Amino acid sequence: MAKEKVTIQDIADALGISRNTASKALNDSGNIPDETRNRVIKKAIELKYKQFAYMENEHVLTKAPSNIALLTENLPNTSHFGSMLISGLEKRISAEGYNLSIHIVREVDQDSLTLPNNFDISNVDGIICIELFDLKYTQLITDLGIPTIFIDSASDICYPEFHADLLLMENEHSTYQLTRKLIESGYNHIGFAGDYNHCKSFNERWVGYQRAMLEAGLQVDPSQCIVDDDRLFFSKPGWLNERVAELKSLPDAYVCANDFIAVDLIRALKARNVKVPQDIVICGFDNAPESRIIEPALTTVHIYSNEMGIKAAEMLLSRIDHPSQPYQVSHIVTKPIIRESTPTLMKANPQTV
Secondary structure, X not given: OOOOOOOHHHHXXXXXXXHHHHHHHHHOOOOOOHHHHHHHHHHHHHHOOOOEEEEOOOOEEEEOOOEEEEEEOOOOOOOOOOHHHHHHHHHHHHOOOOEEEEEEOOHHHHHHOOOOOOOOHHHOOEEEEEOOOOHHHHHHHHOOOOOEEEEOOOOOOOHHHOOOEEEEEOOHHHHHHHHHHHHHOOOOOEEEEOOOOOOHHHHHHHHHHHHHHHHOOOOOOHXXXXXXXXXXXXXXXXXXXXXXXXXXXXXXXXXXXXXXXXXXXXXXXXXXXXXXXXXXXXXXOEOOOHHHHOOOOOEEEEEOHHHHXXXXXXHHHHHHHOOOOOOOEXXXXXXXXXXXXXXXXXXXXXXXX
C-alpha cells in the first residue's frame, strides 16, 4: 500500500502547533518568529514534505513551484461569475504559496477530449474548473488523478461516480422562494425560460420553480416555457425574438435561468409590444450588472461571488492536503433581490430591493 503523502497538518501535528501557523511558516507569510519557522522547515525536511527540496551540500531550502490551474470555457470577464470570484480565489491560494494559471478550454478541445495546449500535468498541484459542463470532458479531468474542484458542473453528473469536489451557489431554494412569492401575489400562469440541461445550477433552478408550482397545485404549461437548447439563446442573434413571436399565449410571469436570458426576454417581449411589468413580470438570477441597467430593473438573485472564490480555494487546499477524504458537494447561500420588473413583490417586500 502506497504511503499517503505528507500534509501541512502532519507537520503541525508533529510540532504541536496549528495548521495555520505551519502554513505561514512554510510560505514565509505572516508574523512568524524565526525560531518557529526554522522548526517547521526542519520538520518539513524530516518528513519529506513535497513542497520543499533540501540541498544538503549548501544547507539551504529551495521552495518548489506550486501551481493551481483554472480551466474554463470563458474568459473571467465574460463569465457570469465575473472577476470577483477569481479575485477571491487567487487571494486565498496565494496566501498558501500557490500560483494561479488560467487555461481556456476551447470547443475543439472538448469535442476531441484533449487538454489545452499550455496545460502541463506535471506542473499542476490542483485544478479548478469553472463553467465546464460536458460530462465526458469532466471525466477526462477527474481521471487525471489531480485534486480537483468544479464550480458548477454538468447537469447530469452522478455524485457517487463524481471523483471531485463540487461548489455551487444555492439555486433551488431562492428560485422556489421567488416563484412562491409570485404565486402568492396572484400569478397563476408562470413560465420558465432557460435550458435546464445546460448545467447543474440551471437544473436546480428548474427544480425550485417546479416545486413551487407543484406545491401550489399549479400545472407547468410546456407551451409557455422556453427551454430550448442553451446554445440557441446565445449563438443565434434574434432567435429569442422569433421564439417569443411563435408563442400562442403568454404566461403572467417568467422565471428565468439567469439574468442574460431575462434581459433578452424583456427585449423580445417589447418587440412583440408586450410591456414589462404591466403585461407580464420577469425574474432572473445572478444579479449581473445588466439586471440593474435594464428598464425595468430586474428582480433577480444575488450570488456572493467573492466568497465562492474563497470557499472553492479552501476546498481545493483541503483536498490537496487530505486527498483521501470523502468528496464534498457544497452550496453558498444566495439572496433574492426584488426590483421593478415585479412591482407586486416590491410592495410586499420593501426591504429586499
